[in-house]
Amino acid sequence: MNGDMHHVHSGGAGAGGLDVVLPAVAVVVLAGSYLVLAHRARTSNPSAGWGAWRTVSFLSGCTVLGIALLPPVAPFAHGDFRGHMVQHMLIGMYAPLALVLGAPVTLLLRTLPAARARRLSALLHGRPSRALAHPVTALVLSTATLALLYCTPLFNATMGRPVLHWFLHAHFLLSGCLFAWVIAGPDPAPARPAVPVRLVVLGVAVAAHATLSQLMYGGFLIDVHAPVSQVQGAAQIMYYGGDIAELLLAAALVATWRPTRNRRRAAPRAAATSARGPAAA
Incomplete structure (x- = not known):
């Protein structure tokens, strides 16, 4: 660690108006598209x-994403590593959870023509999607890559190159959405494992974030x-922002789990009642 974060980071961010206009337009288009489909x-x-x-x-996810990519957070992130971490938390953990809970894939399946919806459904259940949607894959892409980013020269390299800087944002967002979708997303997922398995994976993510933050401190x-x-x-x-985000994700998992558990319990009772006939009813 040394003190040249401001110089490197500012150089990587760029100073043009496009740094504000393009993210704002992207967020507005994302929110507008969802509203049209809804x-x-x-x-x-x-x-x-x-x-x-x-x-x-x-829309809350879009708002959080806009806050992370626009002033005052974006300039703070460009000149201060603490700002970068705030931005990382918003883009990679809080915005993805809100976006995923909006069930955008289900919305697409409802609004697309039947033939395109079938193709999308087949894609979601194909072998590549099954591999990508495995909890371990999602954990590696969203959490394990943080060690690669902060424990190697990779982070410093991205801050000196605008293209890599924006690629880093995209990775945070997409990997965060993938992890939230696999753990607690309401959208259909191929071969989603049982809740205990997902809770274990979430626990590993919590431990990994805590360990990395302690090493960083x-x-x-x-x-x-x-x-x-700044690093501390x-x-x-x-440490604290990750804990809050992961608690919210755990709450979302429990909320989406209970209806399924109740239906599974209700099915045998309904079958038993049907077998006993009208007299039992």
Whole structure:
């Protein structure tokens, strides 16, 4: 660790108006597309409709994403490693959870023409999707890569190159969405494992975040060009911010688990009642 974070990071971010305009346009297009599809789902099948809470969740994710990519957070992230960690938390953990709980894939399946919906469904259940949606794969892409980023010169290299800088943002967002989807997403997933397995994977992620943040705070194995005070502040943000995000993810997992558990319990009772006939009823 050393004190040249501000110089390297500012150089990697760029200073043009496009750094504000492009993220803002992307977030608005994302939110607008979802609203259009949600309106189409409500009008094409009024009886089924589309849950308002899902729309609120997705728009909240878009809002969090916009906060992370626009001033004042973006300039703070460009000049201070603590700002980078705030941005990382928002892009990689909080925004993905809200976006995934909006069930965008289910919305697409409801609004696409039948032939395209079948193709999308086949893609989701294909072998590549099964491998990508495995909890261990999601854990490696979303959590294990953080060790590669902060314990090697990779982070410093991305800050000096705008293309890599934005690729890093994309990785945070996509890997975070993948992990949230695999653990607690309402959208269909190929061969989603049982809840205990997902809880174990989530526990491993919690432990990995805690370990990396403690190493960062102590300055062990970390290769980040930033003042010690900034690195220690970022470690605290990772530790406490990661815990809160993972607790929210665990709450989402429990919330999506209970209805399935109740249905499984209700099925044998319904079958037994049917077997006893009208007299038993």
